[in-house]
Amino acid sequence: MCSVSTFSYLLFYALFTVLINAQCTNPTVRREWRTLDRDERAAWISAVKCLAASPNNPDLVATGRYLLHPYGLECEGEFPAVVSKILFYLWKILYQIHQTGMFLPFHRWFVHSVEQAMVEKYGFSGGFPYWNWTIDAPDFYKSSWWQDSDTESGLGGWGDPDKDYEVQDGAFAGFALANPSYHPMRYQYTAQPFAAFAASSPTIAQFFNSTMLETYANSTFHADQIAAIIAGNPSDLVNFQLSPDNWICAHGSVHAITGGDLAGTCPATTEDCIPGNKWWPNSPLFFLHHAMIGKIWSDWQNLNETSATAFAGGSVQAFDNTTYFAEYPTRAPPMLNTSSDIYMDNMFPGATIGDVSNHTAGYLCYVYE
Numbered sequence: 001m002c003s004v005s006t007f008s009y010l011l012f013y014a015l016f017t018v019l020i021n022a023q024c025t026n027p028t029v030r031r032e033w034r035t036l037d038r039d040e041r042a043a044w045i046s047a048v049k050c051l052a053a054s055p056n057n058p059d060l061v062a063t064g065r066y067l068l069h070p071y072g073l074e075c076e077g078e079f080p081a082v083v084s085k086i087l088f089y090l091w092k093i094l095y096q097i098h099q100t101g102m103f104l105p106f107h108r109w110f111v112h113s114v115e116q117a118m119v120e121k122y123g124f125s126g127g128f129p130y131w132n133w134t135i136d137a138p139d140f141y142k143s144s145w146w147q148d149s150d151t152e153s154g155l156g157g158w159g160d161p162d163k164d165y166e167v168q169d170g171a172f173a174g175f176a177l178a179n180p181s182y183h184p185m186r187y188q189y190t191a192q193p194f195a196a197f198a199a200s201s202p203t204i205a206q207f208f209n210s211t212m213l214e215t216y217a218n219s220t221f222h223a224d225q226i227a228a229i230i231a232g233n234p235s236d237l238v239n240f241q242l243s244p245d246n247w248i249c250a251h252g253s254v255h256a257i258t259g260g261d262l263a264g265t266c267p268a269t270t271e272d273c274i275p276g277n278k279w280w281p282n283s284p285l286f287f288l289h290h291a292m293i294g295k296i297w298s299d300w301q302n303l304n305e306t307s308a309t310a311f312a313g314g315s316v317q318a319f320d321n322t323t324y325f326a327e328y329p330t331r332a333p334p335m336l337n338t339s340s341d342i343y344m345d346n347m348f349p350g351a352t353i354g355d356v357s358n359h360t361a362g363y364l365c366y367v368y369e
């Protein structure tokens with residue numbers, strides 16, 4: 001049941017400005033999904049479904065950057081009530097928030113903003129869960145992550161190959177999504193996803209050599225590798241960020257090995273569809289995945305004082321050629337700084353990059369367990 005009170009929604013925005021200056025004395029705790037009990041899992045799923053069914057924010061302003069995407073204009077407009085509109089939004093600005101300095105700040109603010117909407121509009125108690133996929137890396141296909149088919153609290157398993165990889169069990173079976181066309185949620189296990197990913201675009205293909213094309217995705221996100229990323233590159237955000245946001249990396253690998261609505265092939269019913277990364281944020285798993293990316297950033301920040309406030313990065317993907325790409329590892333000018341606004345286009349309240357560098361101060365008040 002999704003009950004929305006206009007009053008509480010308005011109150012949320014009024015409170016929001018007051019909370020900026022509040023002390024973070026009682027942070028919410030972000031826990032791994034599998035440590036949540038059944039009621040906690042069901043509460044998160046219920047709030048996500050309510051959010052997905054809610055109307056678009058009328059203040060959302062479409063900007064020119066949507067036009068970069070070949071499907072951008074086709075997907076504008078109203079969708080049936082159950083379509084996951086909020087997930088739809090992020091997909092449109094894919095090119096500004098990956099492989100730019102916006103990658104970590106944007107995703108931190110976006111997950112937080114979604115959590116706040118769930119709390120204020122749908123009674124979610126807060127403490128956003130995360131997906132520690134290092135647990136699943138050794139045998140991703142058969143891991144415990146894909147074994148919970150509870151219709152209220154389970155995330156469900158893999159899609160059925162005989163039914164276009166549509167998910168058949170768990171609370172999100174049949175969950176309706178808008179991109180690249182209206183379809184039920186899908187997951188398609190793909191052990192070596194990068195050849196297909198590279199083939200989706202000549203621009204992307206130029207950055208892949210034969211070794212990269214054959215990489216097993218789960219070989220990039222084992223626990224010891226993530227620990228090394230966190231311990232490596234102290235104070236050096238440029239090279240730290242490259243670890244989860246390069247062509248072959250933990251972030252992209254989790255998307256691509258899951259396939260379907262976390263990044264993958266086209267739904268069978270979609271015409272003129274280019275497979276690949278165009279709908280990476282479709283699945284609600286997106287938020288659990290990016291809460292984990294936020295945890296890795298947080299763990300790295302907590303290792304030393306300089307890392308805690310470090311920022312560096314450009315605003316434009318440096319994809320012209322491999323030399324230019326190598327010159328701007330977290331992307332090209334115009335450069336971003338801590339005063340730069342995070343792209344939200346009025347969907348959620350705005351913030352700057354500096355506002356999100358510390359998740360226990362200012363707007364943010366949570367810790368990871």
Ligand SMILES: [Cu+2]
Pocket residue numbers: 251255280290
């Ligand atoms: Cu992602």
